[in-house]
Amino acid sequence: MTIKLLFAFSFSLANLISNPLVGLTQLTQQANADLPETPDTGTPQAPSKPGTTRPGTTCQTKIQKPLTALHANNKSDFTLSEYPTFWFYVPYLPEEISNIEFLLLDGRERQTIYKTSLKLTQRPGIIKIKIPSKPEYALKSGENYRWYLQLDCKLNQTGEPDIGVNGWVQRKSMTPEIKSQLESLPGREYIAYREHGIWSDAVNNLAELYAANPEDEELKDAWVNLLGSLEGLAKFAQEPFVNSELVPSED
Numbered sequence: 001m002t003i004k005l006l007f008a009f010s011f012s013l014a015n016l017i018s019n020p021l022v023g024l025t026q027l028t029q030q031a032n033a034d035l036p037e038t039p040d041t042g043t044p045q046a047p048s049k050p051g052t053t054r055p056g057t058t059c060q061t062k063i064q065k066p067l068t069a070l071h072a073n074n075k076s077d078f079t080l081s082e083y084p085t086f087w088f089y090v091p092y093l094p095e096e097i098s099n100i101e102f103l104l105l106d107g108r109e110r111q112t113i114y115k116t117s118l119k120l121t122q123r124p125g126i127i128k129i130k131i132p133s134k135p136e137y138a139l140k141s142g143e144n145y146r147w148y149l150q151l152d153c154k155l156n157q158t159g160e161p162d163i164g165v166n167g168w169v170q171r172k173s174m175t176p177e178i179k180s181q182l183e184s185l186p187g188r189e190y191i192a193y194r195e196h197g198i199w200s201d202a203v204n205n206l207a208e209l210y211a212a213n214p215e216d217e218e219l220k221d222a223w224v225n226l227l228g229s230l231e232g233l234a235k236f237a238q239e240p241f242v243n244s245e246l247v248p249s250e251d
Helices: 003-018 025-032 176-183 189-195 199-212 217-228
Strands: 085-090 097-106 112-120 125-130 144-153 163-171 246-248
Touching: 085 097, 085 144, 085 199, 112 125, 125 199, 176 189, 189 199, 189 217, 199 217
Parallel strands: none
Antiparallel strands: 085 125, 097 112, 097 144, 112 246, 144 163
């Protein structure tokens, strides 16, 4: 599937499922045939890690680092959590963005599990989006889920998001071995997650620790090392955490 078609398709499916978006529904049947097969083990790889910008976007395009999800995209985007947290680098100022929307869908993209709109309040940087701890949002063990992050820039009057990024996550079950190792590494759980290939939780755990302790040199080195081990993410290791700068959208 081309990037252009996939981008259009992501918005089309969201419209079919929850009707928050406009346009491109005529591509649904064609794009549905191109959905990646759910593997026996692991998560599918997203077609691109940086944000995909639609033609004619109103967002500024002369940016050094694009909208990017801080995840592995290597078929190991696993989590042990029923309610995982997602991390993204957003390169825009608040005055450039009118809305940020996050969607979590089931693996076949037929059901919206969770949807939220957010707005930046201060500056570009790394944000987090946590799935609320409510039963209706809980991820089931062994199942893949598709997520999308979509941005509208201030001058957008088309009804279609200007830029978006997407990927996958799968919840795995806790094993006695992982549990024992996690308990032996208080404050450094990311080591165990990384060793067992639970990359979503490795990124989340270390991001939470480092964001809360930005002067800790050990955590800084670990963060640089972790992102450096994931393709294309090393350049984001010095970016500030601004997850506390998010507020619910009024839309």
